[in-house]
Amino acid sequence: MQRIIFHVDMDAFFAAVEQRDNPQYRGKPLIVGAKPGNRGVVSTASYEARKFGIHSAMPINEAFSRCPQGIFITPRMEVYERVSGQIMRILEQFSPQIEQVSVDEAFIDMSGTEKLFGEPLNAAKQISQQIKKQQGLTASIGIASSKFVAKIASDINKPDGITCAPFEGEQLEKWLAPLPLRRMWGVGSRSEEIFNRCSVNTIGDMQKLSMDCLCKRFGKQGVAFYYLCRGIDNRQVEQEDSVKSISREHTFNVDCFDRQEWKKTLHRLSQDVARQARNNGVKASTVFLTYRRPDFSRHTKRKSLAEPTNLAKTIYDTVIGILEELDERCFRLIGVGITGLDQQIQLNLFAAPDSSDPLETCERTVDKINARFGSEVIKKGLEVPSQAIKRRI
Structure with a gap:
């Protein structure tokens, strides 16, 4: 049987979601990432912004110098993760063999599906149409006999393109x-x-x-x-390898000596990581702290857990334990991550969580409320500035 592999790559995903949800951004150069004046980078640039030479991972201040009239916004990761999950559900309607590579791309093994969806080009058109219909977003799709060539093909006719590479020889x-x-x-x-x-x-x-x-x-x-280089790549599309780790990082505007600020940042990042883990339907057996010193040297410290988790509190408590063991006085960047991911939770976004843990139920409820009304609706005490608490008291 001929192998048929699709690579589905969402077009300027973060920016496209923002332009979909905010009509005032459409047709304008939109840069999702750090705020100008900070030391962060561009996460995604809309195609209007790319005309100015702006691209992912570019220092945000360079992006601003290239396009000062652009619209600069910070990412809404919980929204992108939710949309990503919905897109994966669309792909599952075409094949059970899906390997999600990142929040905005995935491989699909379409081998043997011709009787269901027709020739590969026709099947790719159906996938593209369903993503547009259900999500109002575009994807570029590469078709080949291997993952390597399919990924190359998906980049040929961006955005909103379908490219079928020769299958062999x-x-x-x-x-x-x-x-x-x-x-x-x-x-x-x-x-x-x-x-x-x-x-x-x-x-x-x-x-x-x-x-x-x-x-x-x-x-x-x-x-x-x-x-x-001859297009020979026998690697399989394997769902269990789709996500090997989940992490979030923050670059401070200036080198940070404030331990309380470290903890507040780690608390926020732990919640982001835990939320994505729950959205992905996984639990982690290892938590890691990553940091960069003022001399730009990067370090990572890990700790294994007694039981797998996707709870923000457990992740935060673990990463704080790692932090307390370090003799560090200043950070340029700090981050939280989890690895050793096991598929243990109900993947259906609309099913009731398979958990009797009241803390997990609570965190899932907060996820739903924040996803519907915005991430600022419910916060934990550590996230609220002390001045605001005093004013309310």
Whole structure:
């Protein structure tokens, strides 16, 4: 049976959700990320903003200098995660084999579904139409016989495009040949420089190299390069590998010495991480604290849990325990993450949670209220400024 793999990639996802929900943003350069004047980066830029050369991971102040007239907003992660879950439910109508790579992209194994949805191109059109109809958003879809080629194909006709690559053989190699090396999985800036010094600038140039030549320069990675540049990728679409960790980070405007500020930030991040874990239907067996010192060095400390969790309180208490063991005086960046994820909870967003834990029930209720009325509606005491509490008293 011919393998048929789709890569579904939402177009400028965060920005598209904001433009959908806020008509005043439509047709205007919209940048989702840190606020100008801070040290954060761009999360997503609308296609109007991309005309100014703005892209994801660009320092926010550089984005502002390129497009000062742009609209700059901070992310609403709980909204994007909820929409992402709804999109995954749409994809599940077409195949049970889905590997969610991130909040805005997924692989689907469509092998053997031709009798249900027709030829691959027709099936991709149906997926695209359902996403537009149900969510008012666009996706670009790549069709191929492997994950590697499908991901490349999804980027060819963005936004709102469908690209079907040749499935195998000489035609596939010719299709890949003119593409730049940076499209190859595993080719970063350093390895690209090494290739460029040898006059290897495209995937076609790499195809001319023998496996021995690639292995001498890159070791075991050379074997992967040899096959990938020919479009050969036998990795399966595996749902259990869709999310290996969940994390959130915060970059302080100035180097932060205030331990109370660290704790407030970690509390907020712990809630964000826990919320996404519940939305994804997973529990974590390991919690980690990540931080960056003023000298830009980055460090991560982990702690295993006695029982898997998706509760903000457990995650926060654990990460604070890690923090108390550190002899650190100042942070430039701080973050919370979980890993060792197990699929243990009901994935149906509309089903009652399979839990008798009153704390989990409480946190799920808060999720629903904040998702409907906004993340500012219900807050815990640590999130409310002390001055505001005094005024209310």
